[in-house]
Amino acid sequence: MYNVTTELLAGGLGGSAGILIGYPMDTIKANVQTGNKLLWKDVKNNVRSLYRGMAVPLASAFFLNALMFAGYEGALRLMGHKNKDEVSTMEIVLASTVGTLAQLGPAIPIETVKTRLQVVYQNTVGPVRCIKDTLKTTGIQGLYSGGKVMAFRDLIGYSFYIPVYEEVKRLIEREIKTSEVNKQMLAGGIAGSLAWLAICPLEVVKNWAQCNQEMTNTEIITRIWQKNGILGFFKGGAILAARAFPANAVTFLVYEQTLKALKNE
Numbered sequence: 001m002y003n004v005t006t007e008l009l010a011g012g013l014g015g016s017a018g019i020l021i022g023y024p025m026d027t028i029k030a031n032v033q034t035g036n037k038l039l040w041k042d043v044k045n046n047v048r049s050l051y052r053g054m055a056v057p058l059a060s061a062f063f064l065n066a067l068m069f070a071g072y073e074g075a076l077r078l079m080g081h082k083n084k085d086e087v088s089t090m091e092i093v094l095a096s097t098v099g100t101l102a103q104l105g106p107a108i109p110i111e112t113v114k115t116r117l118q119v120v121y122q123n124t125v126g127p128v129r130c131i132k133d134t135l136k137t138t139g140i141q142g143l144y145s146g147g148k149v150m151a152f153r154d155l156i157g158y159s160f161y162i163p164v165y166e167e168v169k170r171l172i173e174r175e176i177k178t179s180e181v182n183k184q185m186l187a188g189g190i191a192g193s194l195a196w197l198a199i200c201p202l203e204v205v206k207n208w209a210q211c212n213q214e215m216t217n218t219e220i221i222t223r224i225w226q227k228n229g230i231l232g233f234f235k236g237g238a239i240l241a242a243r244a245f246p247a248n249a250v251t252f253l254v255y256e257q258t259l260k261a262l263k264n265e
Helices: 004-033 038-045 047-051 055-078 089-119 127-138 140-144 147-175 180-198 200-211 217-234 237-263
Strands: none
Touching: 004 047, 004 055, 004 089, 004 200, 004 237, 055 089, 089 127, 089 140, 089 147, 089 200, 127 140, 147 180, 147 200, 180 200, 180 237, 200 217, 200 237
């Protein structure tokens, strides 16, 4: 039976674990994609700079991932499914879209603050200062910079992400004899890497928009094209995939194992 509290807790813990594992490479990725070369000097002087801005996504990861996974599982139950083995790929895509929409509203300003802390601000500036400065210079709309691009990114990425996880897990179950933990981690890692590679161009534009709030999306796309051509939209793609594998392997492992433990109580 669907239990929203169980889904919220499992999703929240999974998301928080993924943030802890993947955040340093996320900082590197954001700086590479926006062309900021100051990061390497900062890292040489202080490795903690790789964790710049982590307080915001870590504090919110529990909440956002809880909403996403609860929305996903809830949508499957509304379709009349109690067993995931019965669910078609299209139904998983639809349920994933519901989960994405459930977390999108609060996720945009949180992502804006995180990205600006990683790229724009120095190590001593915290999230409160970042929010105050953004509100002062661009108003409330500044916290939603890159919001349209991020909405497309998440709707495309998450609609691809969970279905790939479920399909890869089914494939592993059919073809490979291994433990449940290994299945969950391998499927989660593959799904995360493929999904993030697929939306890399949107991620690049989103990061530019959040760090260059005076520019329109059209101006950003033109600037990226003029500087690096088509490859500019895939800048940091290798880092993105490398970060996504362990982060999402851990996310799904913690989610599935927490869900299993709570349901067995």
